[in-house]
Amino acid sequence: MKRVRTVLGDIAPEELGVTAPHEHLWCDQRLCRGADFPEAGEKMLIQDLDMIVDEANAFAKAGGRAICEMTLPGWGRDVAKLAEISRRTGLHVVATTGFYIEACHPTFVAEKTCDELTAFLVKELMDGVDGSPHRAGLLKAAVGGVRIEGQEEKCIRAVARAHVRTGMSITTHTSASARFHIDGGNAGTMFLDLFEEEGVDISRVIIGHCDENADIRQLTALMERGAYVQFDVIGKEHWLLDTTRADLVAALAERGYSGRLMLSGDRNRQSEMHVSGGKGYDYILLRFLPMVRERGVTEAQIHEMLVANPADIFSTIIDQEKEAA
Numbered sequence: 348m349k350r351v352r353t354v355l356g357d358i359a360p361e362e363l364g365v366t367a368p369h370e371h372l373w374c375d376q377r378l379c380r381g382a383d384f385p386e387a388g389e390k391m392l393i394q395d396l397d398m399i400v401d402e403a404n405a406f407a408k409a410g411g412r413a414i415c416e417m418t419l420p421g422w423g424r425d426v427a428k429l430a431e432i433s434r435r436t437g438l439h440v441v442a443t444t445g446f447y448i449e450a451c452h453p454t455f456v457a458e459k460t461c462d463e464l465t466a467f468l469v470k471e472l473m474d475g476v477d478g479s480p481h482r483a484g485l486l487k488a489a490v491g492g493v494r495i496e497g498q499e500e501k502c503i504r505a506v507a508r509a510h511v512r513t514g515m516s517i518t519t520h521t522s523a524s525a526r527f528h529i530d531g532g533n534a535g536t537m538f539l540d541l542f543e544e545e546g547v548d549i550s551r552v553i554i555g556h557c558d559e560n561a562d563i564r565q566l567t568a569l570m571e572r573g574a575y576v577q578f579d580v581i582g583k584e585h586w587l588l589d590t591t592r593a594d595l596v597a598a599l600a601e602r603g604y605s606g607r608l609m610l611s612g613d614r615n616r617q618s619e620m621h622v623s624g625g626k627g628y629d630y631i632l633l634r635f636l637p638m639v640r641e642r643g644v645t646e647a648q649i650h651e652m653l654v655a656n657p658a659d660i661f662s663t664i665i666d667q668e669k670e671a672a
Contacts, residue, residue, distance in 0.1 A: 350663065352663070353413075353440055354429045354481040354484075355439075363412065363657060364411075364412025365410050366413040367611045369609075370416060370611060371615035373393055373416070373418060374392065374422055377390055379421070391616055396428060396432070400435045405627055406627070408629070413440070414438055414441070415518075415657075417443050417520075419444065443518070446489065447487070448489045448499065462508075464501065472509065483515075486506045487506070488503040488507075488518075490503070490537070490538075495538070507541065507547050510548075510551065513665075514663045515663055516660050517547065517553065518552075518553040519535070519538050526560045531562040531564070532557070532560030533557050535554035535557070535569045536568070536569070549573040549574050550573040552573075553574065553576075553577050554576050557569075558580055558595070567604060575608070576604075576608055576609075577611065581612050581631050582619075582626040583613070593638035593641075596652075600643075606655070606656065608656065609653075609657060610631055611631070612626070
């Protein structure tokens, strides 16, 4: 039987409901290092529990039922806080393990082998995170440049091997500036090629951040290989207008790809919250979906993108022997 692993325990896929598959509820980019994050500009920082509970409750009021939280070790993940947010809001929260870009890797990554990193990830998925009983339910791989190489490649291969050992799905990140120097606007093809080398089931992979420098030919090619494609910076119109995103969603749905597409907002700064005049976690449900409906996307297709697809990709047949290993 398939189950979704949340911070408060495993649930049936049909319990997940309307899901935001790529958001942040607690993060601190100040913990990262290196030239990738200059002092200028607002860092990804959310550390006000009461504020986030209010913002997450607004998402629940709009019809949301689950949030997949994308913060990883190295820049402020706190599963105890995620569990408290889940309890206080009634939302299902899925925590993530894996490795973000090199500037945000935990210090132990450099000295560990790929197999040692794999074992670390499997432990977080099967036993618990940071000595807690709260387990991660998703793997995340990231690349910060235009190639997969060096320490990031070691981490991505560890993620792939943890998937093979556990069956848990993988979501992916490409850094913003790199997306405009990669064919098709994302590193999806590179990720899938590496994952195939490692024996990953491509139908259990999400290619994220596909809606900043989008090429519909690349998006459909990724879907044809079996991967999910994710529009997950909806509302961030300095990258792409939401009207253009809605056009792309409608075009993909018309071509029969709504069963491989998911939608989210990647909220990760206080300025993006309602309390600061931002769009909040509920923006897609209240503001973006009307744009999509105006373009002829059906309720059945919207249900696929918001409910059925997340229930599929975030659920796994948990092998009890693997859990005990």
